[in-house]
Amino acid sequence: MNRLLSSVAVLLASLGLASLARGSEETSPPGSASPVDFVERGRALSNAPPGQELGLVLLLRADDRGLARAAYAVSTPGSGKFRSYLDSEEIADRFGASQEVRREVVATLAARGISSEAGADGLWIEATATVEQAESLFSTDLKSYSAGSGLGRFIAPAEEPRIPPELFGAIEGVVGLDTEPAIERPDPPTFRSRTALRVDETPPVRMNRQQGLEFNKIARELKTSVRANLGSQKGCSPGRNAATPLAGTTGLPDGLGGTYIPAYTPNQIHSAYGIDSLRKKGLNGEGERIAVIEIDGFKRSDLEEAAKCFGFRAPPTPVKLIDLKKRLAPGGETTLDLQVIAAAVPGVEEIRIVQGKNDNSALLRQHIYLLNLPKKKRPSVVSASLGACEAGLTKNGKYRKGMERVLKTAALKGVTMIASAGDTGSSGCALAGNEGALGQLSVEYVASSPWITGVGGTNMTLNQGNGITEEVVWNNSPLAFGGGSGGVSQFFNQPKWQRGPGVGSLGKRSVPDISMLADNLPGWSIFCTVEDECTDGWLPIGGTSAAAPLTASIALMANQQARKSNGSRLGFLNPSIYEIARREQTRKATFRDVLKIGNDLGSMIGPTDGGNNQPLGCCKATRNYDRASGWGSIEGPSFIGRMLRLARG
Numbered sequence: 001m002n003r004l005l006s007s008v009a010v011l012l013a014s015l016g017l018a019s020l021a022r023g024s025e026e027t028s029p030p031g032s033a034s035p036v037d038f039v040e041r042g043r044a045l046s047n048a049p050p051g052q053e054l055g056l057v058l059l060l061r062a063d064d065r066g067l068a069r070a071a072y073a074v075s076t077p078g079s080g081k082f083r084s085y086l087d088s089e090e091i092a093d094r095f096g097a098s099q100e101v102r103r104e105v106v107a108t109l110a111a112r113g114i115s116s117e118a119g120a121d122g123l124w125i126e127a128t129a130t131v132e133q134a135e136s137l138f139s140t141d142l143k144s145y146s147a148g149s150g151l152g153r154f155i156a157p158a159e160e161p162r163i164p165p166e167l168f169g170a171i172e173g174v175v176g177l178d179t180e181p182a183i184e185r186p187d188p189p190t191f192r193s194r195t196a197l198r199v200d201e202t203p204p205v206r207m208n209r210q211q212g213l214e215f216n217k218i219a220r221e222l223k224t225s226v227r228a229n230l231g232s233q234k235g236c237s238p239g240r241n242a243a244t245p246l247a248g249t250t251g252l253p254d255g256l257g258g259t260y261i262p263a264y265t266p267n268q269i270h271s272a273y274g275i276d277s278l279r280k281k282g283l284n285g286e287g288e289r290i291a292v293i294e295i296d297g298f299k300r301s302d303l304e305e306a307a308k309c310f311g312f313r314a315p316p317t318p319v320k321l322i323d324l325k326k327r328l329a330p331g332g333e334t335t336l337d338l339q340v341i342a343a344a345v346p347g348v349e350e351i352r353i354v355q356g357k358n359d360n361s362a363l364l365r366q367h368i369y370l371l372n373l374p375k376k377k378r379p380s381v382v383s384a385s386l387g388a389c390e391a392g393l394t395k396n397g398k399y400r401k402g403m404e405r406v407l408k409t410a411a412l413k414g415v416t417m418i419a420s421a422g423d424t425g426s427s428g429c430a431l432a433g434n435e436g437a438l439g440q441l442s443v444e445y446v447a448s449s450p451w452i453t454g455v456g457g458t459n460m461t462l463n464q465g466n467g468i469t470e471e472v473v474w475n476n477s478p479l480a481f482g483g484g485s486g487g488v489s490q491f492f493n494q495p496k497w498q499r500g501p502g503v504g505s506l507g508k509r510s511v512p513d514i515s516m517l518a519d520n521l522p523g524w525s526i527f528c529t530v531e532d533e534c535t536d537g538w539l540p541i542g543g544t545s546a547a548a549p550l551t552a553s554i555a556l557m558a559n560q561q562a563r564k565s566n567g568s569r570l571g572f573l574n575p576s577i578y579e580i581a582r583r584e585q586t587r588k589a590t591f592r593d594v595l596k597i598g599n600d601l602g603s604m605i606g607p608t609d610g611g612n613n614q615p616l617g618c619c620k621a622t623r624n625y626d627r628a629s630g631w632g633s634i635e636g637p638s639f640i641g642r643m644l645r646l647a648r649g
Contacts, residue, residue, distance in 0.1 A: 037178070038160040039395045044143030048155045050132040055323045055357070056176035057364050058105065058116075058125040059402055060097040061169065067095040067123075071411040071451065075572040076497065077579045077646045083568035085414035087375065088120035096122020101170050108166050112137055120372055123405050125171070126365060131155065134177060137164055147181055154180040154359075173398035176361030183295055183358055183386050204245040207259040209464075215256055216461060224479050225472045225597050229522040231462030234267040236309035242525040242538035249479060263525040263540035266310050266343040269517060271466035274636035275344055275554065283557040283640075285315075285345025290556050291352040291379040292549070293366050293386060296331025298338055298353070299529060306339045306527040313346035322356035322366050332533040333385060336541050337549045339526050341383070344553035352379060360399040367406045371413060378415065380559045380569045383552035385420040385545035387444035389429035390490050400445065400491065407451035411572035416559075418552040419447040420544035421456040421512040422485025425475060425601035426618045426627070431609065434543075435481055439602065439611025441618055443487045443511050450495040453573045454511040455548045456629050457484025457518025458594055472596040473621045473628045474519040474542075482520065483599045484544055486512045486627045487618050497575035500582045500631075502624030513574055515594065515629040516547035551634070558640040567647055580642050581631045587624070590638045594629040595621050 073081040086094075097105075102118035105125050109116045114137070116127035131142050138161035144153045156178040163171060207215065212228030219226050233240045243260040246252060270276040300317060307314040317338060319327060334353060341351055354369060356362035363386065370382060393400065410417050422444040424430040427437035447454030457474035475483035492509040503510065517524075520542025528534035528541070559569040570576070581587045598620040605611030619627035 037396045037398050038157060039178070041143070041145045041156050044145055044158060045153065046144045048131045048142040048144050050130060052131045052155070054129050054131065054134055054155070054176050054179070055361050055365060056127040056129055056134070056174055057361055057368075057402055058127060058174050059172045059398065059405070060101065060105070060123055060125060061172050062097055062123050062405070063095040064405065067091075067405065067408050067412070070094070071408040071572070072496065072575075074414070075411050076575045083414065083571060083647055085568065085571065086412045088372070091409060091412055092120065092122030097170065105167060105170050119368060121409055123409065124368065124402065126368065138162060138174070138177065139164070140177070142177065145180070151181065154178070156180060173401065175364055175399050175402050176359070179357075179359045179361075181358045182360050182363060182388065204247060204258055204260040206241065207256070207261050211256055211259060212261070215252075215261070218252065222478060223597060224477060225459040225475045225483070225519050226479055226521045227459050227461050227472075227519070229262050229264060229268075229462070230464070231264070231268045231466040232464055233262065233265040235265045235311070235525070238538045239306070239309040239525050239527070240265060242540050244521060244523070244540055261522050263523045264517070265525050266312070268462060268466045269524070269550070270344065272460060272462060272468050273516070273550070273554070273633065274638075278557050278636050278640065283560050285348030285553070285556050285560060287349060287563060288345070288381075288556050288560050289349050289352065289377070289379040290341060290345070290381045290383070290552060291354060291370050292334065292337045292341070293363070293382065293384040294334045294337070294353055294355050295328070295358045295386065296333050297328035297355060298334040299330045302335055302527050302529055303338050303342060307342060307346075309527065310343060312343050315342055315346060315348045316350040317353055318350055319353045319355060320369060322354060322369060323362045324355060324357065328355045330530045332528055332530055332541065333545060335528045335530060335534070336524070336526055336545055337383065337385065340524065340546055340549040341553050344550060345556050348556065360396065364399070364402050364406065367403070367410075371406065371409055371415065378413070380414070381416040381418065381552045381556045382410070383418045383549045384446070385543075385548050387420060387422045387447060389442045390445050390448060391429050391438075391440065391442040393445055403446060404449060404451065407446070407449055411451055414569045414571040416552070416555045416570055416573055417452045418548050418555065419452045419454055420548040421447040421454045423457070423482055423518070423543045424485055425483035425599040426485065426487045426616055427601055427605060428485045428487065436609055437601065437605060439605040439609050439616070441487055441616050443489055444485055445491065447485075448489040448492060448509055448511050450492050450509050451572060453513050453551070453577070455544055455551050456486050456512030456515035456599070457544045457547055458515045458629060458633055459519035460517060468592065470596070471592055471594050471633060473515070473594055473599055475597050475599055475601065476519065476521070477601050477604050481601060481604050482542075483601050484512065484515055484518055484629065486510075486599050486629070488627065495574070497578050500578050500625055502622060502626055510627050512630040513577055514551065514591070514631050514634055516550050516633050518542050518544045518547040554634065554636050554639065557636070558643050561640055562644055565644070567644055570643055576643055576646050577631065579646065581625065586642055587631070590635055590642055591631040592633045592635060593623060594632040595623060597621055597628075599628040
């Protein structure tokens with residue numbers, strides 16, 4: 001249930017498909033006075049309300065190359081600095097703006113009536129300004145534009161803003177003058193045939209094992225990733241029977257068309273990936289903290305109902321608001337994240353939810369807030385299921401620069417960052433609801449960043465003991481539109497650590513890095529009573545938004561084990577992942593190579609969306625690394641053991 005950039009639809013209308021295909025990152029030339037990513041918005045509806053407050057992030061001039069070198073050193077096995085993490089004061093002293101510069105920027109803003117605070121890392125200034133103050137400071141007019149039918153309005157500059165002379169040399173840009181919604185709110189991935197039964201219809205019956213074997217045979221012939229649940233469930237009856245009826249699915253024998261496939265319950269997923277064996281060793285997240293970045297809310301009662309059904313503890317869920325005066329309305333995304341994490345690591349000290357407005361500035365400050373927490377309160381792992389197709393971000397260089405600083409800083413502080421890769425296959429520019437995509441290759445940012453672990457999607461077949469007998473790349477075509485995203489970045493060069501059999505030498509960052517269960521059939525059994533999204537209560541939900549928090553939970557277990565053995569937390573995972581995968585013996589023991597199906601959904605993208613119902617050419621499942629599933633899925637106990645052994649050399 002990964003969330004996609006809403007501006008793709010606007011770009012379609014204003015720029016056309018051809019302009020979305022540009023392959024180079026657009027940045028301001030050296031010495032440019034442009035502080036933002038200026039985009040022509042067309043006709044403005046009105047002037048922006050002068051008293052409306054804007055949350056701004058001013059990017060201070062800093063040593064980004066030095067920051068990257070240091071982040072790479074603390075994250076790379078074999079480095080003399082491996083897992084020797086830094087904290088804010090040392091980061092600021094070595095790579096940030098001087099205290100004098102920070103004080104001068106704050107004073108300059110204060111002289112204009114703008115309140116601000118310098119971040120402890122010396123890399124940014126957070127400020128709150130009215131529209132009128134921002135217009136004066138950056139010599140621009142801010143106008144009000146339509147975000148689309150029924151989506152309200154947003155504010156953006158009507159002409160290119162300028163850094164004021166008194167801040168020349170001190171700041172490199174600002175994020176926050178444009179409040180266009182950054183992330184769309186798609187429906188949870190599920191079959192479109194999932195509709196309420198009429199009273200005169202025959203209720204579907206639960207698919208038995210023999211029918212499941214027959215269904216899987218048909219699914220393999222169709223080359224779809226959809227699979228029956230052949231394992232053994234635990235939990236309350238409603239939770240075990242969360243499902244999508246197959247009524248309306250074409251090509252099935254009569255006996256199968258009247259059945260439903262029950263969703264996976266936590267015991268099945270945990271057994272499949274070795275989480276249950278880790279729990280038996282006392283690894284349940286105790287003493288650790290994890291956080292999720294969200295743009296919707298949740299009902300605590302939904303989490304507690306799921307915990308009651310499946311027998312796990314519902315951990316504390318404190319909420320931090322960024323740019324908000326009250327909590328966000330409940331949504332399916334946070335509901336899914338919390339239930340996946342709580343089921344896997346119920347002993348965790350807290351799952352901190354950071355809620356923010358749906359714009360680039362708020363997304364930046366949600367991350368900054370977590371990194372600025374005191375060490376004892378700072379999460380060791382952060383999971384975010386928020387994506388934006390790269391093809392729609394070519395004008396957002398300052399936002400990307402700020403986010404890259406955030407991710408490098410997280411690596412330097414030993415905070416593991418996890419991102420979902422997306423739910424629309426190699427066609428990463430999703431349309432509304434994830435029910436379609438533009439007919440072009442694209443990956444999603446932030447999963448495509450060289451400083452985060454991007455998690456793709458799979459599906460699996462279980463035996464009656466809940467062991468994996470088959471794992472395939474998530475790709476529901478031709479039955480439905482949906483699949484794990486992956487491919488090649490147009491923004492980022494191939495990182496030093498991205499090496500190993502199958503990676504190749506394309507010269508660009510490839511995603512995903514690994515993949516976990518994401519297919520919505522059978523899907524995850526989730527309790528959700530969010531109005532207009534999942535009011536049925538128990539239902540199956542999928543997406544890389546489930547795969548990402550599951551991966552984050554395993555990383556949290558590794559940090560708990562490291563702390564118990566007086567080791568250092570894992571931090572940025574990718575250099576270690578690729579080091580383990582580089583050798584055949586450790587690769588086969590740690591990763592389950594996914595060799596079936598790919599993530600190309602092009603055959604389901606027609607001319608109205610820029611396709612011709614033909615494959616897009618990427619990405620196939622192959623031996624070793626591929627851009628459909630990365631290195632494949634992870635085997636929990638081996639993954640943790642080898643991650644911890646890397647620090648010992």
